[in-house]
Amino acid sequence: MDNVNNLMEHLSQEHSIKIHFDVPYGVFPYKEISNGEWLCVYCDKIFSEFLLLNRHIVDHFKNFTCDKCGSSFVTENTLRNHNRVVKCFKTNYKARESSVSNSRNNAHIILKCSTAYPFRIWQKNFSCIFCRVQSIDPNGLRHHMNTRHANYDITKAFYKRLGNDFIKIDITNLQCKLCLEIIPDLECLVDHLREAHQQPLSSDGQHGVLPFFLKEGIHYKCAICPNEFADFDSLSKHTLVHFQNFVCDTCGEGFITESSLLAHTKIPHENKFKCNRCVAAFATAEERSAHFKANHPINLYTCTHCKDKPRFPSWNTRRHHLIEVHNYVPGSGSYECTTCQKSFKSRSAKYNHMERTHRVKKDPEVKYTCGQCPKTFATKHTLETHIAKKHYDV
Structure with missing residues (x-):
């Protein structure tokens, strides 16, 4: 039978x-x-x-x-x-299996008919897919592929953990294996294989590969746009922007494959962006950013000598303010107590003096009292941090 x-x-x-x-x-x-x-x-x-x-x-x-x-x-x-x-949040969602299979078939043809080399990234090293040999230099990986895996089995390039994701390929020195013509980029290769060699590359699916120009491994240029990057991690994150084939309707985040989008939709979107300065939470990163700018100024350095307590973006800008407005004199003994005019060699010595000697004489404006417990704080930032940690359920 x-x-x-x-x-x-x-x-x-x-x-x-x-x-x-x-x-x-x-x-x-x-x-x-x-x-x-x-x-x-x-x-x-x-x-x-x-x-x-x-x-x-x-x-x-x-x-x-x-x-x-x-x-x-x-x-x-x-x-x-x-x-x-598994809790499937997206009702009646149908995966496009034909699109996935077409992408994988396209990637198979590209690897079979060109000198594009598949690779993986392991602990910031370029890793061979077939034998796990690692190299920090892309030239070393290409030499390894030419000498050890010149005629590799294409099916083994699609390792199990890849799933439906696109495979990374190095298209440096790209050539067509069928006619040895030099090809400048991936799109030209796809057009060449279709027109010159009648390869059955499907137009319904994606190419199924992520192209990279690795070259010497010093400056990494995007294989799709003119942008250049100092390291491969930055290039890899940027390359994904060109392959956001599926976009979440709720938050606008893009994904390469439909299965990645499906996994993303299983995570609830309600208020998943939390403020690290208070207990507020928001549905999008843009809303959190607007809240942070409006309620938590980024100027962290405060002048305690002025009644309106102005804030400054850096220690140096506050230092210039102290010199010009409060006659601050840089050098030893320059940290002066505003209550008794006693000088100290360091800010910590002056702070300890203020805490020990003038605690009860402090201007009440510098105190921030917690509404949930008797504790008081010198700055609004420390009060907000206390509330977020100790009274997060209020």
Whole structure:
């Protein structure tokens, strides 16, 4: 028998065995061919390892689908476990499986027909996908790929943890493997493969890759726009801006894949942006920023000699203010007590003197009393910090 379907039909017709054709057969069929390779009997794809076929064959047995998020499962029991554990907030959400598969197929063709090298980032090093060799220099990674993985198995480039995310590729010194023509960038490569070599690159999905010009590893230039960056982390964050294919309707945050957007929508958006100076919380980062500018001035340095307590953005600007307005004299013994005119060599010595000697004589304007407990504070900032930590439930 070539496959399980033929076997079941033979048993039913020739041996009158009752077969329930309206339900799955309950088995996973595997077929080993010559040279230790494995064949998928449903789509005729060939895999070099059993593990790769084992991951692939499940795609043909996704019989049960979640109505809310579109995730598919082999058995009804796994679907029930999904519904019990995962809370799908976006009702009737349907994932575009065709778009995902088209993107992966496009990435497969790009890697097969060009000198674009896939890579990963591990602890700020450039890592080989196939053998985990790491190099801080991109030139070292390219030399490793040319000498050790010149004819690598394309399917192994899509490692398990990649999921539906796009794979990172180095397009430095990009060439077409079919005609050895030098290609300047990824878009030109895609057009070249379609027009010159009639490669079946789908226009319905994305390219499925994140392109990077690594070059010498000193200055990193974006492969899509003219921007340049001093390190790869900055370039990587910037590159994602060009691939925000799916945008959250609630907060406006963009994502590369639809599955990333779906995972994001499962997190409630209500007031998730909290102020670190008080107990206020907001739905968007813009609202939090406006609140911070209006209620928490960034000028942290205060002049305690003036009655209106002016604030300054830096210690130096307050120092100039003290020199010009309060006759502050830089040098030893320059920190003068405004109550008894006694001088001190450091600000901490003057502060300790004020606390010990003139505590009861302080101007009441400098005191900030907590409305929930008897504690008082010298500045409004310390009072707000106290309320946020001790009385957050008020």
